[in-house]
Amino acid sequence: MMSFQIPGLSQAMLDNLGNLGFSQPTPVQQQALPVVLAGQDVIAMARTGSGKTAAFGIGLVERLDVRRFSVQGLVLCPTRELADQVARAIRELARSRHNVKVLTLCGGTPIGPQIGSLSHGAHIVVGTPGRVKDHLDKGTLTLDRLRTLVLDEADRMLDMGFEEAVNAIVDRCPERRQTLLFSATWPDHVRRLSERYQRDPVSVTVEERAEAAAPAIRETFYEVAEGQEQEALAGLLSTQRPPSCLVFCATRQQCDDVVLYLTRQGFTAAALHGDMDQKDRDQVLILFASQSCPILVATDVAARGLDIDDLPLVVNMEPARSPETHTHRIGRTGRAGNEGLAVTFFSPSRAHKIARLEQARGYEIEPLDGGALLSVKPTPWRPARVTLCIAGGRKEKVRPGDILGALTGEAGLPGDVVGKIAIQDYQSFVAVDSAVAGKALRRLEEGRIKGRRFRVRAVSPGL
Known part of the structure; x- marks a missing residue:
């Protein structure tokens, strides 16, 4: 009722x-x-x-x-x-x-x-x-x-x-x-x-x-030596293996450096910051929302407005510049009744920011030794989904139902392997389970949408 x-x-x-x-x-x-x-x-x-x-x-x-x-x-x-x-x-x-x-x-x-x-x-x-x-x-x-x-x-x-x-x-x-x-x-x-x-x-x-019943955020702080934050992040990701993770950095350069390190370790990651043009930003957000790119490394431009209800892990590569910004960042996890983990790395030189957070909260924070994460062997995982880009969108009257019908009808795929569908003016994106991505790509290339053939390609971070 x-x-x-x-x-x-x-x-x-x-x-x-x-x-x-x-x-x-x-x-x-x-x-x-x-x-x-x-x-x-x-x-x-x-x-x-x-x-x-x-x-x-x-x-x-x-x-x-x-x-x-x-x-x-x-x-x-x-x-x-x-x-x-x-x-x-x-x-x-x-x-x-x-x-x-x-x-x-x-x-x-x-x-x-x-x-x-x-x-x-x-x-x-x-x-x-x-x-x-x-x-x-x-x-x-x-x-x-x-x-x-x-x-x-x-x-x-x-x-x-x-x-x-x-x-x-x-x-x-x-x-x-x-x-x-x-x-x-x-x-x-x-x-x-x-x-x-x-x-x-x-x-x-x-x-x-008053809101405690809805979100459930568990916070952990790790003290690491200066310059070991990236290795600690790889250890954390290998331990948690989240379907989606948002990593916050202080600068655009730091974002790019973290993404470069993670990709060299075999992880699927992408950056989001102000130096990117809007087309690239939009595509990265589509890949992240569809779980085709499980790790998004961002400046605070992404602290608000990401339409991701189930985001199990948020990581701060270093403490935020203010307690208010810290609250905005960790508020991206533990939403819609889901549990979430927020992790913050800090070196001794940034301990004053933790002290500022303690003062704002009124209680002491007990950090863990980040050394344990450094001993974890980087173990990347395969993204849950692959996103396909179709060279047709609103201007060609393509609708989500047309794409879903092409996949579940002519292609014969079950509906539960199809994820998010995003329609733009001149192209469309559809996420499918990784296990059937090759089949979905072939069927869309060979089949028709609204009676027409469209070029189709798989998209990945950095492409």
Whole structure:
């Protein structure tokens, strides 16, 4: 029986939430949604993975005047990955309403197609501050009829240097609006942002203990000698053998160095950082999400917005620069009711960062000797899945069902060996179990999708 009962929700939304698998509201949804639906400003603090997107997304959709084809909701996110994830979630929530248009405006992609899409109008825009400001400056986006502004992961947005762009955007919003500010932490600069742009906001704070039943994160700290972190990582990976692991590094160069070391040891790993172009970043994320690349080595650009519910292991190659960043990093594991392990390596020269974390938490951290990991022989494993790239996408009207049908119909593969399917404008990706990858590749090359033959190839990290 549907039990997602929040006062003020329409029956259409309740039915849609039931179809999407929502059963009970999370603590942040329980506290924030009634206030959001009432049109009040909200400043909410809750950890990553607590259900914040639905907490504001449901309210955005419910408060829309669909007949008015203008931008009524704007969601600002710190990264393109998070913006894409938020936009997908809002589109799913918007199934309860007829003909709701949600646009994503992010950097790293051509601005021309975005201008074309904006010319046809939209109800909700989700984007990164830089690109949204670009459109405002060009006059291709207007916010005259904006009703609700959402600053998602506000602390991260300010940490990444977007304060000037955010201020410029907010200054162009109507004064009479609802402003929702969601954050994993509540540093002083977020409080100042709230004081400047919100009117008598209702504070919603979800303590860690209130969320303990959902995520289960086990933390371990290893002290290792300077320069032995990579060997310790290989030992840890060989011991844990996770289907997916996110490794955080302090710099882009460190990311590349760690990936080079791991690949030389035989592991399947890829980097994700700001020096990569958007096409390569998108492909790496597809491979990681589909378990075709089990090890993703990233800077903090990946701390938010990765749409991976079951991520069993997160590793910090060195302590994060602040306790808040540490919280963001380890919050990528232990989500959706799954257990997770967070491991942090540190050398004696970085022990002061551990002391800072102890001070923030109010208890002492007892590290383990990382020497035991150095004695473990590197033992790489085969990724669970292989991702195939099909040279046809949305522009050729290819849909996920067409690819699934080609594999399970003509190719004769059982449906449970087919993983994630991602459709882009001019190409599509489908993950299949490694054991049947060769057969799937041959059948797709020899067969047809929507009556046409498409070029198909297997993709791997670094290609």
